[in-house]
Amino acid sequence: MKIVVGIKQVPETTNVKINEKTKNIDRRGISGVINQYDRHALEAAFEIKAKTNAEVIVMTMGPDDFVVSLQEALALGADSAVLLSDRAFAGADTLATGYVLSEAIKKIGDVDLVLLGQQSVDADTGQMGPIISEFLDISQVTYASKLDVEEGGLRIKRYLENIEQDITAKLPVLVTVTDQANDPKYVNIVEIAKSFEKEVTTWHASDLNLDADRVGQAGSPSVVRSISSPKEVVKDNYKLPDNPQDAADELVKILKDKNILVEDK
C-alpha cells in the first residue's frame, strides 16, 4: 500500500495578536511545528504501516523552512518526503493549494490512501481534504475518529452531531483524521540523526504538470480583505446586592418578570 500524508507547518501557538504598526499578524518569536491534527494523520499512517508494511510518503507545500517538519515526520517513521516549494505558489488559497497538492500526488502515482489532519490550527479551514479528493476524483471520508485497516480497504468510525457512522472504504480513498483517532508519539531523540538517511525531495512548479492560471494568487478565488482582533461584547451590567440570598432572590424575580425563567420549562 502506498500512503501519502499531507502535513502543514503552523505556528507553535495560536495565541497571536495583530501588530498595531504593521496591521499584520505578529509572529515574532513564534517558531513552527507540525499541525497537531496532522500528527494524528501521520500516526494513523504509521499504524497502518506497522500492520501492512505500507510505504509512507509525507508531503507539504510551503517555504523551504517547512523542511524541518518533513524531516521530523521522517524521524517519526515516514519513508520519504516531498516539499512543494516555489515562488509561484505564494498567496494560494485553499483551492490553489489543493490543486498543487493533488497534482503532486498524481505525480507520485499509484497512491492508495491520502491522509490529512481534519484541519490546520492556524487557518482552521478543514477544506484541503475534500478539495484534494475532488481533484483526484476519489472518495473521501472526513473527520475519521478511528481507522482500521482490513481486507481491501479501511474501516472508519465517524461522528456527526447526532449520528455515528461506520464506514467501510475501498482504496483508493482520502481520509481526514481527528485527534480522537490515536495518540501520536514524540520523536525519539536518537532517531533524529538517523532520519537523514532518508530523502526529502523538493518539487518546484516546473516539476509538476500545472496549469499556471490555477496556482498561487492567480488561481485563488478568495481574497482576504482585512484582518482584525475579535471584538469584545459589552453588556449592560447590573450589580446584584452583596448579600447572597438578597442577590439570588432579586435575580429570580427579575428573570421571572422577563419571562426568562418560566416555571414549567
Next chain:
Amino acid sequence: MEFLKENWIFAEVDLNKVNPITYQLITKMNQISELPVTVVLVEGSSESLEEDIKEYGPDKIITIKNDQLVQGNDLEMTNALDTLIEKTGRPNSFVFAATVVGRSLAPRLQARLRTGLTADCLDLHFEDDGTLVQTKPSYGDNIMCEIVVPNHRPQMATVRSNVFEAKKLNNPMTKVINITNLKVVQDKQLTISSKPLPQESAESITEANRIVAIGRGDKTEENLTNAKRLADKLHAVIGVTRPLTDLEEFDINDQIGQSGQSVSPDILINLGISGAVQYTAGISNAKTIVSANTDKDAPIFKHSDYYYVGNAEEFSKALEKALQ
C-alpha cells in the same frame, strides 16, 4: 457566464430532522439578502421537512427527495448539487452549516465549481453589488478575517451554529419546487452505515437552553456537587472552562469557548469564571448572562447582564433556595 440571482442555503438534515442551524441561516439571509433566498433540501422520499422549513420564510425551497443521497456520501451529494446547479445556473452565494457534514460537502463542491469558500464564518453581509463579505476566525478565534470572493460564483461559506438567531415568520410565502428526476450515480467505494448516537444523559451544551458554567475556582468535589444541584433545579446543563476538562467527567464537548463550543442558551449562569477572551468568545450568543465571582474586577462582569461580587458557591446555594 449567466448567474442565477438567488442566494442559496443548504438545509442540514440529520436524523430526519432539520438541524436548527438551517433556520438560523434562513433568518440571517432573509435579513441581509436583497436577492431571493432559496433553501436546497435533500430528504428521504417519504419525508416532508419542507413544511418545517417554510415556517422560517425562505422565498423558495428546492426539494430533492432521494433515499440514496440521504446516506450522506459527500461525493454523491457533490454530484447531485453540481447537476442541480448546471440546470439552474450558479447562484450568487451558497452557504452551508459549519458542521461535520457542511465542512465536508461544501469544500468538495467548491473544488468542483472552482470557486471560493470561507469556512466556519461568524458573520456575513452583502454589499450592494452582491458581494458576500464573510467574517471568519482563524488562529483559534484569536484573529478575525474578512474574506471576499470577487470574481467567482457561487460565493460559498460554511457558518458556525448558534451565531445567528432563528425567527419564525407569520404567513411566510414560500414556493416549493420538487426535483424528482435527478440522476444519482452511486459511489461504490464507500459503504456508510449510520445510527443515532446513544442519547447522552443530558443534552449537549450547544443546544441547551439553560447552562450553569463552572470555572477553575470550582474544581473541588463539593463545588461541583453544588453546581450540579443548581443545574438540576434549573433543568440546566453543566458547561465548563478549559481547566476543568482535565477532570474525568468533562471533555471538549462540555467546554465553552475558543477551543470548545459556542453556546446560545436563554440563560447562562457563570460560577467562578473570570472571563478570559477564550471563554467569552463562546458565550456571545447567550441571551441572558449571570455571573458570580469574588474578584470585583473579573472581566466576565462586562459580559454579564447581572453579576454578583462574592463567593460563587454561596450564591449558587442561595439561588437554589430562591428557586424552591
Next chain:
Amino acid sequence: MDQKTISQDILLRMVKAFVKNEVAPYDMEIDHTRSYVNNLWSKVKENDFLSLMLPEEYGGAGFNGRTSAKVINEIAKGNASLAVTLEGHFKSVDQIVKYGNDELKNEYLPQAKNRIIAFSMTEPSGGSNPMGINSHAEKRGDKWIINGDKIMITNGGLAEIYCVLVKTAPDELSFFVVDNEMEGFEYGKQENFLGLTGVPVGEIVMNNIEVDESHLLGKVGMGKEIGDSAHDDARVLMGAVLTGIMEHELDLVTDYATHRKAIDTPIIQMQGIQRKIADIAISKETTKLLYQKAAWMKDHGQDYEEEAAMAKAYGSRSAVKAGDDSLQILGGYGYSLDYPIEHLIRDARAMEIAEGTVEKMRTAIALKEAESRA
C-alpha cells in the same frame, strides 16, 4: 538549512511539546511527592533523553554541548528537578567519553541509553576539599579493590553506574567506574533536601568492590583533573537550569501582574512592579548568554572554566532573588505552598551550593582573572 540546524529544531520542538504535556503539568506534584510522578521517568527513557549527548557511535544522538544545554533549559522551565537529574547524567557520560579507555567506553556507553550514570566525590569527611576523602582503591594483581562511602550523590539511588573518586595513594586521587550489580555495592541513606526535591540524592557504600584495570577513568592521579572537568560541564548545564527557572518565574509573574488589578489598573503598569520584573528579565537573559557562551566555548575546544563558573554563580543568586521578588509581587499567592513560586526559590537555592559553592566559583573566577594578566 543544514542538518545540524534542522536536527536541533526538531529536537527542541519535541522537547517543548514533551515538557508542555508530560513535565510542566506535574511540576507541583513532583515537588510535593519528591518523585517523578505519572510515569515520567519511563517516558524520559523511552524517548531517549538519556542518549542526548552520547556520541552516535555508542548509539546516542550526539548533540553538542550547546544544544544539550538548551534542552536542559527547556526542561527546567517545566520542572527544575528533572533538568538536574539529566544534568547529572550528562556530565558523567561526558567524562567517560573524555577519559575512559576503549574497553570501558564499549562496556558502559551503550548502557548509558537506559542506565543513569552518576558522579560522586563528596564524603562525610570532605566535599569541596577532595584530599579530605577516605575512600580508597588498592591494586591486587590485575584488579583494583575499592572501599569507601560516598554521600550526597546527585541521582544517588536512581543511578545504576557511578564514577567514584578514591585515593590510590595517600596524596593521589583517581576515578573508577562501579556498577550497582557488583558484589560489595550497597545503596545507603537518601537525603531529605529543601529544594530540587524530585532529584534523588543519596549514598552508596563500597565494600571490597573488585574491578578490572579498565574501570580506572583516565590514569591514576587524574582525579582532580576529571573532577574539575565534570564540574565545568555541570556548571554550564546548571546555568541552563537556572535560566529555565527564571523563565518559569517570569511566566508566572507577568501573567499575574497583567491580570491583577489595583484601583482598576493592572499592576504591571506600576513602576515598582515594572522594575522588579525588568530585573528578573535582565538576569534571565544574562544567565542565558553566559551558559550559551560557555557551552559554545566547550564545543569549540576552548577553556570555559571561568564562563561556566560565572553562569552558575551569577545564575543561582539571580534566580533566588528573582524568586523572592516574584513572591513579593504575588503576595499571599507567592507565599502559598499551592503556588509554584516558593519551590522555585528552594530549587534555585540548591545551585548556590551544589557542584561547587558560589564562594568557590568566585575563587575560580578571581584566580582566572589574575592568571590571564600574569
